[in-house]
Every structure is written in structure tokens, then in C-alpha cells.
Amino acid sequence: MLWVVIVAVALASAAIKAAGPVLVGGRELPQRVTAVVALLAPALLAALVVSETFGEDRDLVLDERALGVAIAAIALALRAPVLLAVALAAATTALVRAFV
Amino acid sequence: MEGMESESMKRTGSYLGGARASLPFTLVTLVLGISFGVLARSLGWGIVAPIVFSVIAFSGSAQFAVAAVLGAGGGALAAILAAVLINARFGPMGVTVAPYLKGGPLRRALEGQAVVDASWALASRGGGRFDREFMIGATLPQAVAWIVGTAIGAVSGNLVGNPERLGLDVIFPTFFLVLLAEELHSGRRAVAVALIAAVLALTLVPFTPPGVPVIAACAAALLGLMRSP
Numbered sequence: 573m574l575w576v577v578i579v580a581v582a583l584a585s586a587a588i589k590a591a592g593p594v595l596v597g598g599r600e601l602p603q604r605v606t607a608v609v610a611l612l613a614p615a616l617l618a619a620l621v622v623s624e625t626f627g628e629d630r631d632l633v634l635d636e637r638a639l640g641v642a643i644a645a646i647a648l649a650l651r652a653p654v655l656l657a658v659a660l661a662a663a664t665t666a667l668v669r670a671f672v
Numbered sequence: 673m674e675g676m677e678s679e680s681m682k683r684t685g686s687y688l689g690g691a692r693a694s695l696p697f698t699l700v701t702l703v704l705g706i707s708f709g710v711l712a713r714s715l716g717w718g719i720v721a722p723i724v725f726s727v728i729a730f731s732g733s734a735q736f737a738v739a740a741v742l743g744a745g746g747g748a749l750a751a752i753l754a755a756v757l758i759n760a761r762f763g764p765m766g767v768t769v770a771p772y773l774k775g776g777p778l779r780r781a782l783e784g785q786a787v788v789d790a791s792w793a794l795a796s797r798g799g800g801r802f803d804r805e806f807m808i809g810a811t812l813p814q815a816v817a818w819i820v821g822t823a824i825g826a827v828s829g830n831l832v833g834n835p836e837r838l839g840l841d842v843i844f845p846t847f848f849l850v851l852l853a854e855e856l857h858s859g860r861r862a863v864a865v866a867l868i869a870a871v872l873a874l875t876l877v878p879f880t881p882p883g884v885p886v887i888a889a890c891a892a893a894l895l896g897l898m899r900s901p
Contacts, residue, residue, distance in 0.1 A: 574721055574742070580748075580752045581729050581752055582725070582736060584755070585734060585755070585762070586764050586785060588756070588760060590781035590784050592763060592764070592767035592768070592784060593780035594777045595767075595868060596766075597771060598776075604896070607896035607897070608797060608894060608896035609771075609800055609898040610768075611893035611895060612764045612767065612890055612893045614855040614856065614865045614869070614893075615869035615892040616890060617769075617865070618789070619870065620761075620789070621809055621845050623874075623877060623885050624845035626843075626877070627873075627877045631880065632874060634799045639844050640768070640842040640846070641845050648849075652893050657846065658847055661843065662846075663839060664842075665839035666838050669836070669839065670837070
């Protein structure tokens with residue numbers, strides 16, 4: 573059963589990744605479609621940020637992840653380098669998990 | 673992005689530039705790969721299966737989902753479905769990079785395999801543009817790290833313990849936040865789309881399996897169908 577799952581997931585994953593490039597690539601798209609595609613990036617990014625910050629299986633939680641991301645956001649607003657902000661987020665979250 | 677690193681990341685539109693920019697994520701991927709190998713071994717998958725899984729699927733979050741479902745006693749179909757839902761985000765991501773890939777359908781399908789979260793995000797140039805070479809260059813080291821990490825974890829049994837202890841799980845949302853902030857500069861419409869997508873995703877998290885909220889939130893991009901103000 574494990575091998576069936578492994579092969580099925582690999583095939584499905586490859587097909588999902590291939591779909592867009594095969595169906596959309598190499599042709600001129602109508603301008604309206606291009607406008608939608610251009611807005612997929614902010615939509616995906618926003619959804620990934622909130623679901624990975626506040627989502628825990630099927631619950632919304634406010635925990636040390638939110639604190640870490642918030643600290644990083646403040647650092648970025650203060651023009652800290654990206655890698656420093658990311659490191660601050662991980663360190664904050666790890667510290668809260670270790671001591672609180 | 674304001675930092676020096678990000679400036680240099682952006683300027684070098686090359687395979688090597690992508691590989692260099694991916695280094696922090698490659699390290700994270702290595703640690704996550706080790707923990708996946710350890711987890712798989714603890715579930716009784718042996719050594720070969722986890723490594724083969726990482727080679728042919730190369731898909732961290734989906735592989736963890738499979739381990740979670742099977743580890744909790746779930747069936748094969750449930751495990752496959754969970755992985756497909758988690759990976760569904762690569763559909764819209766593939767659409768966004770599609771215009772920048774090269775060659776015929778087969779080659780584009782192959783190049784599309786280079787779409788993984790960090791590389792896709794690193795290769796984003798704002799306003800819907802993507803840097804193909806940068807994305808591929810960023811994915812290769814991560815693929816190697818994922819496979820090598822899995823092998824180390826599966827063989828060793830237990831090295832790192834839980835990567836959440838290191839706070840590694842917040843690295844991705846933080847990085848996505850950085851890129852989101854950049855996307856928002858491209859105009860009010862991007863801001864509106866991001867807000868709608870965030871609300872949609874948050875609303876759906878309690879009611880749908882993981883992966884679905886992110887896919888559903890893509891509907892916010894339909895705002896692009898409206899006439900420009």
C-alpha cells in the first residue's frame with residue numbers, strides 16, 4: 573500500500589506541476605486572462621502567509637508562529653535585511669516554544 | 673525588499689544567482705528532509721521507500737501529509753487525496769510561470785517541475801513576471817538537499833528531532849510575507865486581491881482540509897477581470 577501511495581503522489585504531483593506550463597505556456601493569452609494570472613501571485617502569497625501563520629490542521633490559532641512573523645514584519649518595516657527578519661522570526665518562535 | 677541580500681538576489685537573473693539565493697532555503701530543506709526521513713523510518717517505512725518517495729515526488733509538505741495520514745492509520749486513498757490537495761497550489765503557481773518557460777509542451781512540463789514554494793517566490797519579479805533561470809537554479813540545490821536529508825534521516829533514525837523546536841516552520845510564512853509586501857507595491861488592485869485572499873483562506877481553514885483554503889483563495893485574482901479604474 574505504501575508503494576501505491578508513493579507512486580500515485582509522485583505522478584499526481586508531476587501532473588499538477590505540468591498542467592499550467594503545458595496548457596498556458598507558449599501561446600498569447602487574452603489580456604483579461606493575463607490580468608488574472610498576474611494577480612494570482614498576491615492571492616497565493618497572502619493565502620500562504622495567513623494559513624501557515626494561523627492555521628493548525630483545521631483550527632485557527634494565535635500562537636508563537638504569529639509572534640515570530642509579527643516580529644519579522646516589524647523588522648522589515650524598519651528596513652532590516654530580509655535574512656535578518658527571517659532569522660528573527662525563527663528565533664522568536666523557537667525561544668517562545670522553549671521557555672513559555 | 674530593502675536588504676542588501678535581496679538586492680543582489682534580484683539583480684542576478686541566472687541559474688547561479690538562483691542557486692545562491694536559495695541557500696538559506698536549501699539549509700532549511702535539508703533539516704526538514706532529515707526530519708521526514710526520521711519520521712518515515714519511525715512509521716516503519718524502512719530506508720528505501722522514504723528516499724524513493726523524496727526522489728520521485730520531491731514535495732515536502734505533501735510527503736509530510738502522507739506520513740501524517742498513514743501514521744494515524746488512514747487509508748491509501750485518504751493519504752493520496754491529502755497530498756493532492758496540499759500540492760494543488762502548484763497548479764496556479766505553474767500557470768503564473770508558464771509564459772516564461774521554454775520549448776514545446778514536453779519541455780515545459782519538465783521545467784514546470786521546478787516549481788516549489790521558495791523558488792517560485794524567489795523568481796517572482798512583481799506584477800506577474802517570473803525569472804525562469806533563477807527559479808530552476810533555486811530548485812536544484814533544494815531538490816538535492818531534500819533527497820540527501822531524507823536519506824540521512826532514514827538511515828540515522830534520529831538526529832535533529834522536531835524541526836519545529838528550531839522555529840523553522842515560520843521561515844516560509846515570513847518569506848512569503850516579504851514577497852507579498854513587494855507585490856503590494858504593484859497597485860491597489862493587488863492589495864485588494866491580497867486582502868480578499870487572506871480573508872477567504874482564514875475563513876476556510878476551519879472547514880476544509882489543508883490545501884483547500886490556499887486554492888480557493890486564488891479566486892480573489894478574478895478581480896483582474898474588472899476594468900482598470
